[in-house]
Amino acid sequence: MLEKIKKIKNEAIVNILKTDSIAELENLRINYLGKKSEFNQILKGLKDLNEEEKKAVGPEANKAKKDIQDALEKRIDDLEEMVDTEKEWIDVTAPGKKIKRGHLHPITIVQRDIEDIFTSMGFEIADGPEVESEFYNFDAVNVPEEHPGRDMQDTFWISKEEGREKGTGTVLRTQTSSVQVRYMQTHKPPFRIIIPGRVFRQEATDASHEHTFHQFEALVVGKKVSVANFLYIAETFFSQFFGKKLNVRLRPSYFPFVEPGFEFDISCTNCGGKGCSSCKQTGWLEVGGAGMVHQNVFEAAGYEKGKYQGFAWGFGLERLAMMKYKIDDIRHFHGGDVRFTRQF
Numbered sequence: 141m142l143e144k145i146k147k148i149k150n151e152a153i154v155n156i157l158k159t160d161s162i163a164e165l166e167n168l169r170i171n172y173l174g175k176k177s178e179f180n181q182i183l184k185g186l187k188d189l190n191e192e193e194k195k196a197v198g199p200e201a202n203k204a205k206k207d208i209q210d211a212l213e214k215r216i217d218d219l220e221e222m223v224d225t226e227k228e229w230i231d232v233t234a235p236g237k238k239i240k241r242g243h244l245h246p247i248t249i250v251q252r253d254i255e256d257i258f259t260s261m262g263f264e265i266a267d268g269p270e271v272e273s274e275f276y277n278f279d280a281v282n283v284p285e286e287h288p289g290r291d292m293q294d295t296f297w298i299s300k301e302e303g304r305e306k307g308t309g310t311v312l313r314t315q316t317s318s319v320q321v322r323y324m325q326t327h328k329p330p331f332r333i334i335i336p337g338r339v340f341r342q343e344a345t346d347a348s349h350e351h352t353f354h355q356f357e358a359l360v361v362g363k364k365v366s367v368a369n370f371l372y373i374a375e376t377f378f379s380q381f382f383g384k385k386l387n388v389r390l391r392p393s394y395f396p397f398v399e400p401g402f403e404f405d406i407s408c409t410n411c412g413g414k415g416c417s418s419c420k421q422t423g424w425l426e427v428g429g430a431g432m433v434h435q436n437v438f439e440a441a442g443y444e445k446g447k448y449q450g451f452a453w454g455f456g457l458e459r460l461a462m463m464k465y466k467i468d469d470i471r472h473f474h475g476g477d478v479r480f481t482r483q484f
């Protein structure tokens with residue numbers, strides 16, 4: 141009897157290990173442990189044995205039953221695990237999915253470059269509101285109402301009542317110079333600041349004009365600040381920004397908030413001054429305006445007239461980016477076409 145139990149058990153375990161399907165294992169369970177199985181017949185027959193035989197065979201039969209059950213369960217677990225592993229299988233040779241990464245807008249890149257260069261020269265960065273009072277945008281920088289200088293900039297007015305009190309209208313700032321007096325009212329010279337920011341002009345757009353663009357303003361105020369200081373800083377800045385030695389040239393010009401005022405050119409970044417089509421053979425490129433801060437501006441900030449000197453200069457960020465990256469139309473910057481911005 142014991143031999144028979146052992147034989148059934150061994151045969152069952154060998155068959156279980158050979159089987160690769162869970163349904164097939166279920167059949168084996170019925171065959172070996174089911175009601176009609178040979179093994180069950182043996183268990184049923186135990187009651188006909190004498191006490192001594194019962195003691196010998198009983199525990200062995202139960203142990204064999206348990207061994208078969210354990211083998212069945214272990215095999216089912218193993219098979220299930222194999223199925224899971226197959227599902228999770230990774231094809232390391234499959235081509236990867238291309239992830240689209242975000243990136244900085246060219247204007248942001250240029251602005252950060254400029255900020256880095258100026259802060260390395262000890263400048264601080266100042267900021268002001270884009271919706272600005274008429275006072276800070278115009279009156280404070282020496283452009284009172286009826287001043288012809290107001291016609292130089294076509295303005296988006298937010299509010300402009302007839303007969304309003306002086307400087308109480310509201311505009312979208314037309315220039316970052318609006319931040320000059322704001323800053324001076326809360327800071328005492330000497331200081332040197334840069335003011336990057338978005339400005340707005342109510343004008344028709346074309347390849348070189350936008351209604352919304354960015355300006356960059358530098359303002360240096362102290363007791364002995366001269367045009368020579370401006371020239372040095374401008375040459376240092378442009379040489380660093382374009383990565384080559386560039387000269388700056390001043391031409392007399394007029395801006396209401398400076399006296400004297402200049403327009404300034406830099407040596408052509410393309411030909412280095414020899415003359416080419418980008419500089420119309422002149423060797424120079426127009427970049428922006430500058431000048432010594434008008435004493436009326438200091439007065440508007442609450443400084444004593446004649447006590448301080450300073451220079452201010454400004455240029456368009458888009459223009460600088462266009463020169464650096466050789467972009468031919470300013471409207472690309474805010475056109476929203478990612479095929480353009482993706483190139484930077």
Ligand SMILES: [Zn+2]
Nearest residue numbers: 408411416419
């Ligand atoms: Zn040139």
